[in-house]
Amino acid sequence: MIKLFRSKIYLAFLLISTVLFLGILGYKFIVGYTWINALYMTVITLSTVGFSEVRPMGPEGKIFTVILIITSVFTVGFAISVITEFILSRNTVAILKMKKVKNTIELLSTHVVICGFGRNGRQAVERLQEYKMPFVVVEWNKEIIEKHSENILFVEGDANDDEVLIQAGIERANYLITALPDDATNLFVVLSARQINKKLFIISRASLINSQKKLLLAGADKVIMPDKIGGDHMASLVVMPDLITFMDKLSMEGENTINLEEVAIEDFANQVVCNSLRDLDLRKKTGCTIIGYIAPDGEYIINPEADLQLQPNSKVIVLGRPEQIQRLNKMFHIA
Secondary structure, three states: OHHHHHHHHHHHHHHHHHHHHHHHHHHHHHHOOOHHHHHHHHHHHHHOOOOOOOOOOOHHHHHHHHHHHHHHHHHHHHHHHHHHHHHHHHHHHHHHHHHHHHHHHHHOOOOEEEEOOOHHHHHHHHHHHHOOOOEEEEEOOHHHHHHHOOOOOEEEOOOOOHHHHHHOOOOOOOEEEEOOOOHHHHHHHHHHHHHHOOOOEEEEEOOOHHHHHHHHHHOOOEEEOHHHHHHHHHHHHHHOHHHHHHHHHOOOOOOOOOOEEEEEHHHHHOOOOOOEHHHHOHHHHHOOEEEEEEOOOOOEEEOOOOOOEOOOOOEEEEEOOHHHHHHHHHHOOOO
16 A cells, blocks of 8 residues: 555656646747746746746747646645645554554464564574464564564564563563563563563573573573573584584474474373383384483483383473474374
């Protein structure tokens, strides 16, 4: 709709320019004015200011002026109506778009709220989009929102404001990622979010080591320091390059290139008898290998024994090539 109005505006300006050009030519060659006087007469005729003629005109000049006045009235009137309609329609479209986004967010639950759309926030958004997980981004910069609002749900405002977090559906969300550049701001967001939703799993960005402990005390479940991770990774490439390169190959790049999968025991229990890891026999059925076990109390067991007894609400970490992971998901109907 906006593109249609823009084309009409371009047409209106083209028509005005054409009338102005023809008016100058007419006064120059029909009436015999100089170029300056022809421009002057054309402008005062189009604007209908009512100034007197530069000098008396003959019948041809008067007829030309009448035609120019009638043409200019319709042209200028068309231009004014198009511009007015464009302004009103743009406001209307913006209001309707905001209402649509608001209604969509109100229907979300168990989603992710991301505060900040900087470098880390964008990386989080890209990863969540790859896995088709629902999310809402809180961002104060209007230009950023307008640039990226086609495929992303934005809430415009300060993440420190409780009302803004509520608009993003923080009460119904399962996760919060606060990726703001300032540690103090992240701290306030964590405090506010924890008060609103006690069950929320909060992941916060931090720049300083001293901020890590404060964020955890404020209610963050995990604190990530991107600069530290980047430095550690680069140093590890020097110390053990082949191992780190191999680990990078295991990175979960997307839905169709995943090498690692986290699966709840309940996903298996509904379809096979699984008292132990041996009962699952995933290696034979899918080609995948179980490399980790997460107990209900949160204990992590690396490379668990085959006779390990499985408990309700536990999970297994599975390693495999993309086609093996897809076979696993398809065989056990894992979402």
